[in-house]
Amino acid sequence: MRTYLLPEYIVERDDLKCTRCKICIEQCTYGVHYYNAAKNIIESRSERCVNCLRCVLFCPVNAITVRRNLNAYRENYHWTYEFIASIKRQAELGSALLSGMGCDRPYLTFWDKLLLNACQVTNPPIDPIREPIEIRTYLGRKPKILEFKTGDGDIELETKIAPDLCAETPILFAAMSYGAVNLNVHEALARAAVECGTYFNCGEGGLHPNLYKYSEHIIVQVASGRFGVDLKYLNAGAAIEIKIGQGAKPGIGGHLPGEKVSKDIAAVRMIPAGTDALSPAPHHDIYSIEDLRQLIYALKEATEYTKPVAVKIAAVHNSAAIASGIARAGADIIVLDGVRGATGAAPKIIRDNVGIPIELAIASVDQRLREEGIRNEVSLIASGGIRNSADVVKAIALGADAVYIGTAALIAMGCTLCQRCYTGKCSWGIATTDPEISKRLNPEDAYKRVVNLVRAWNIEIKEMLGAMGMDSIESLRGNREQLRGVGLTDRELKILGVKMAGE
Amino acid sequence: MYAKSKQISHHHNDDKIFSSCALFGMINLTGVRFTSREPLRAISSMRERGNGLGGGFAIYGIYPDFKDLYAFHAMYMNLKSKERAEKILMRDFRILLSEEIPTKGSNKLPNPPIFWRYFLEPEPSKIKDEYVDSDEYVVKRVRKINIGVKGAYIISSGKNMGVFKGIGFPEDIADFFYLDEYEGYMWVCHARFPTNTPGWWGGAHPFNILDWSVAHNGELSSYGVNRRYLEMQGYKCTMWTDTEVLAYAFDLLARRHRIPIKLIAKILAPPYWEEIDSMEIKERLMFTALRKVYGSLMMNGPFSIIVAHHGEMIGLTDRKKLRPLTAGIKGDFLYISSEEAAIRLISPKLDKIIRPSGGEMIIGRIKSPQSLEVPPLIRREHI
Numbered sequence: 001m002r003t004y005l006l007p008e009y010i011v012e013r014d015d016l017k018c019t020r021c022k023i024c025i026e027q028c029t030y031g032v033h034y035y036n037a038a039k040n041i042i043e044s045r046s047e048r049c050v051n052c053l054r055c056v057l058f059c060p061v062n063a064i065t066v067r068r069n070l071n072a073y074r075e076n077y078h079w080t081y082e083f084i085a086s087i088k089r090q091a092e093l094g095s096a097l098l099s100g101m102g103c104d105r106p107y108l109t110f111w112d113k114l115l116l117n118a119c120q121v122t123n124p125p126i127d128p129i130r131e132p133i134e135i136r137t138y139l140g141r142k143p144k145i146l147e148f149k150t151g152d153g154d155i156e157l158e159t160k161i162a163p164d165l166c167a168e169t170p171i172l173f174a175a176m177s178y179g180a181v182n183l184n185v186h187e188a189l190a191r192a193a194v195e196c197g198t199y200f201n202c203g204e205g206g207l208h209p210n211l212y213k214y215s216e217h218i219i220v221q222v223a224s225g226r227f228g229v230d231l232k233y234l235n236a237g238a239a240i241e242i243k244i245g246q247g248a249k250p251g252i253g254g255h256l257p258g259e260k261v262s263k264d265i266a267a268v269r270m271i272p273a274g275t276d277a278l279s280p281a282p283h284h285d286i287y288s289i290e291d292l293r294q295l296i297y298a299l300k301e302a303t304e305y306t307k308p309v310a311v312k313i314a315a316v317h318n319s320a321a322i323a324s325g326i327a328r329a330g331a332d333i334i335v336l337d338g339v340r341g342a343t344g345a346a347p348k349i350i351r352d353n354v355g356i357p358i359e360l361a362i363a364s365v366d367q368r369l370r371e372e373g374i375r376n377e378v379s380l381i382a383s384g385g386i387r388n389s390a391d392v393v394k395a396i397a398l399g400a401d402a403v404y405i406g407t408a409a410l411i412a413m414g415c416t417l418c419q420r421c422y423t424g425k426c427s428w429g430i431a432t433t434d435p436e437i438s439k440r441l442n443p444e445d446a447y448k449r450v451v452n453l454v455r456a457w458n459i460e461i462k463e464m465l466g467a468m469g470m471d472s473i474e475s476l477r478g479n480r481e482q483l484r485g486v487g488l489t490d491r492e493l494k495i496l497g498v499k500m501a502g503e
Numbered sequence: 504m505y506a507k508s509k510q511i512s513h514h515h516n517d518d519k520i521f522s523s524c525a526l527f528g529m530i531n532l533t534g535v536r537f538t539s540r541e542p543l544r545a546i547s548s549m550r551e552r553g554n555g556l557g558g559g560f561a562i563y564g565i566y567p568d569f570k571d572l573y574a575f576h577a578m579y580m581n582l583k584s585k586e587r588a589e590k591i592l593m594r595d596f597r598i599l600l601s602e603e604i605p606t607k608g609s610n611k612l613p614n615p616p617i618f619w620r621y622f623l624e625p626e627p628s629k630i631k632d633e634y635v636d637s638d639e640y641v642v643k644r645v646r647k648i649n650i651g652v653k654g655a656y657i658i659s660s661g662k663n664m665g666v667f668k669g670i671g672f673p674e675d676i677a678d679f680f681y682l683d684e685y686e687g688y689m690w691v692c693h694a695r696f697p698t699n700t701p702g703w704w705g706g707a708h709p710f711n712i713l714d715w716s717v718a719h720n721g722e723l724s725s726y727g728v729n730r731r732y733l734e735m736q737g738y739k740c741t742m743w744t745d746t747e748v749l750a751y752a753f754d755l756l757a758r759r760h761r762i763p764i765k766l767i768a769k770i771l772a773p774p775y776w777e778e779i780d781s782m783e784i785k786e787r788l789m790f791t792a793l794r795k796v797y798g799s800l801m802m803n804g805p806f807s808i809i810v811a812h813h814g815e816m817i818g819l820t821d822r823k824k825l826r827p828l829t830a831g832i833k834g835d836f837l838y839i840s841s842e843e844a845a846i847r848l849i850s851p852k853l854d855k856i857i858r859p860s861g862g863e864m865i866i867g868r869i870k871s872p873q874s875l876e877v878p879p880l881i882r883r884e885h886i
């Protein structure tokens with residue numbers, strides 16, 4: 001069938017600069033560039049370009065420009081390029097469209113409507129270069145009250161604290177499965193977690209044997225497909241996370257196509273090589289909250305109550321009630337993944353239309369747990385679209401204990417957010433399991449970039465805390481007095497629990 | 504006189520009222536009662552630290568004749584609020600004496616509310632039905648009046664003690680309430696410098712619940728989280744001040760959770776993780792647990808406080824010591840003050856002067872002078 005799709009991007013090459021080195025041909029995994037021997041020039045098939053910018057950055061003479069196609073459909077407020085192109089593509093394919101990364105639609109980003117406070121006159125800001133500012137974060141279940149035994153002058157703690165996680169930063173690395181990304185990415189994140197004193201969630205595809213040595217800093221995930229789950233795996237992690245859903249595709253299972261299931265991945269996932277790895281939409285042993293409780297306790301039994309158990313859900317309309325149920329079902333940590341949360345592959349229509357913004361979800365869950373008097377007993381991790389350290393600070397001020405970053409960590413490694421992760425051809429060597437392309441991601445280099453990112457954000461978080469006059473992150477947690485809204489409606493402000501700027 | 508009383512309340516709907524202050528506390532460790540003369544001289548000497556928009560006193564041991572009854576000091580903005588509050592008091596308590604607190608009508612203080620005091624005990628039949636101890640019973644009622652009855656505030660509710668406070672310099676307040684006619688074994692005094700005008704009577708310190716009183720100088724950046732944590736525990740913050748939050752924190756930790764007082768200091772002003780990490784295992788686990796469980800009650804930002812309850816006076820600053828605090832001992836007296844000069848003014852030849860470092864607590868406990876604890880200086884390497 002002849003395609004009626006307009007090329008989205010146009011690749012231009014300055015032929016005067018081009019040395020015919022063919023690096024672009026080698027680097028492009030989508031087959032855009034080719035050598036025309038007859039004319040001795042490099043040419044491009046623009047219609048294949050996804051704007052991953054790999055060639056642009058690797059061309060030694062900066063000869064390549066990728067720009068949006070100026071040929072556009074007639075302007076139409078309602079029928080934008082996005083909708084017309086999707087229809088044409090579906091008319092040709094007859095299938096649901098896939099996409100990668102998180103929702104890119106222009107829904108309001110509340111982070112950009114929230115501003116932070118700083119000290120002036122009545123109390124002094126604290127200078128992080130001269131004074132310690134603490135960002136260590138413990139995640140796990142906490143008792144309501146501590147009990148002590150006091151004998152002759154001696155005080156002894158009687159209450160036992162349940163096992164928990166101790167992160168030296170409120171930033172953790174979000175679940176990305178082996179299969180969705182390759183071993184180099186996993187290794188880079190695991191090593192970065194060790195170096196930063198934080199945790200890396202290995203996702204639902206099991207844990208490669210080479211990475212067990214980092215397991216003190218790894219959270220192992222148990223999802224509906226149960227890939228790679230055995231006693232050794234459960235006991236390896238510092239914590240176990242039950243994945244109920246994720247922000248990019250709430251209510252939807254996962255599908256790793258057989259082509260991506262190499263021998264190695266098959267072995268780690270404990271399935272035959274070359275078969276599709278299907279994660280059902282629900283856990284087929286969890287049809288209600290009491291079933292979740294059973295799974296939580298099954299995992300705790302299996303690991304002899306030595307590890308905290310987290311439950312991850314996509315932020316949806318009634319997250320507050322669901323989160324309260326999860327806390328009561330025995331989870332030690334609740335993970336909320338907002339509508340901007342990313343994925344290796346999801347139906348585009350789901351990614352773009354299902355779920356709610358993480359900011360509102362944090363606010364309503366934190367508030368609900370407080371109303372029920374149980375907020376301090378569980379930890380809350382927010383995830384999905386955290387873009388910089390200010391987003392982290394705002395998330396914590398709204399009520400989260402910590403955040404997961406996924407997309408940001410990948411961007412640090414090289415990802416350009418081209419959203420083609422589902423093709424398995426990621427030119428940056430991230431969302432691919434092709435052994436050749438995977439080599440592009442050097443774990444040594446990638447790990448350094450991620451460590452640098454966390455280090456930079458830690459410094460900024462301390463700067464912001466110090467400016468607010470706080471020397472410890474626990475004083476920020478749920479401290480909505482430090483936030484003010486701009487350009488929000490009364491109702492939005494009410495749900496966020498913050499005042500309008502100027503109030 | 505009552506007709507003139509205007510409803511002075513919280514005008515600007517600020518998050519909270521900022522203020523800087525002077526603190527002075529004095530306790531006779533053998534329990535001998537003394538007059539207002541010395542504490543008043545000392546607090547008045549720190550006039551620079553107040554601006555005449557708030558002053559107050561908590562005096563312990565003032566009602567020996569009624570020492571087994573709860574003494575309620577009530578502040579009413581108008582007669583209507585008095586009527587409504589008294590309805591609750593009469594229903595839930597057996598009131599043995601109800602009288603106006605003598606005040607000077609001619610005093611220059613602006614718009615004074617009505618001050619009343621009650622000596623009472625929980626209505627026996629009602630308390631039996633509720634299965635709570637009498638303290639909890641009292642706290643519930645105080646909360647009910649302070650939140651539910653507009654313009655009525657129970658400003659102190661302990662036994663054999665009372666709080667006197669309002670808008671003015673401490674000496675004006677002392678004059679207004681004829682404080683020269685009272686005697687106590689422990690005085691906690693406060694002068695305020697609120698940044699909003701006009702100050703309001705309810706916002707003055709000390710803040711009290713049961714026999715816990717707090718006088719405070721500081722500005723808590725953690726107010727938002729302290730407040731939300733306490734609200735989760737059933738407290739309602741009605742006074743918009745950091746001090747209220749501190750008083751409730753003491754009530755929760757000391758009375759309801761029975762945390763030893765030494766450790767309460769370590770909750771409000773905890774050691775740094777670096778210090779905790781280098782402790783012996785048992786201590787390390789204890790201090791780590793304190794920060795994990797009570798992190799929301801860490802008072803972050805500059806503060807110095809004097810906390811008092813029967814038989815005990817405590818001084819504490821934030822862990823960076825961003826507000827001043829000094830203590831002195833002379834004979835049976837322990838003094839805690841924002842400034843050393845105020846102590847020297849009334850007791851020039853001290854036996855001992857203590858300048859606690861950040862997060863260290865000074866405790867003066869009656870009848871056993873040895874119990875005056877000065878924790879060892881904690882060395883802190885800054886990163």
Ligand code: SF4
Pocket residue numbers: 013017018019020021022023024025042058059060061062063064
């Ligand atoms: S990488 Fe640049 S210089 Fe090399 S062939 Fe491509 S366009 Fe030409």
Ligand code: SF4
Pocket residue numbers: 052100101410414415416417418419420421422425426427428429430431
């Ligand atoms: S991971 Fe690769 S394919 Fe996915 S968005 Fe980033 S660059 Fe594109």
